[in-house]
Amino acid sequence: MKISDKLFLIKRDLKKKLRISERLERVKSKGKQKDKSKFNLKSKLKFDEISLNSLTKNSLLYFSLIISIAGLVFLIILSSFISPKLVLIENLKSMKDGSYVSFAGYITSIKETDAALQLTVCDSPQTTEKTSSSKTTSQKQSSSNSVNLINCVDIKVLTAGYNSLLIGDFVSVTGKISSFNEKQYVLVSSTNDIKQLS
Structure with missing residues (x-):
């Protein structure tokens, strides 16, 4: 016999053995699959018994409602922190750029531009009391109730929408401190962050 014939016979025998071993593996795997499916079915039945006994639909509903309400309460408490x-206007100068502040004051000037709305808010309104002509000059100086607007801050509103603000309004402002050319101002995103108090 030639070597090529011997190789052919060896190949043929190997192929037969390979087919036989594949068939055996298939038979074994089918048996294992049947065993696994029986085991899976038993474990599933046990799990269903446990889950039905311990958790019903109503208890799951109550549990989810309690968790939802607790989450909402947590968010409300967190938002207050x-x-x-509220900060006084005189204390704004000592605060760092980029910090968020809230303060109250009187509007003393309003300037509208195409891009923004610029306001000046002071801690007290500009008031002067008229005096009678019969009083002396020293009495006039002492009774004159003029308030100097020492504590003022400039406010820039980025998105100027409908403006119902008037000079003299007492407002509460929430915004971010910024400075430009060594001048400090408060940057407000919209007029919704400026609320009229009275």
């Missing part, structure tokens, strides 16, 4: 605290 995040909101900026």
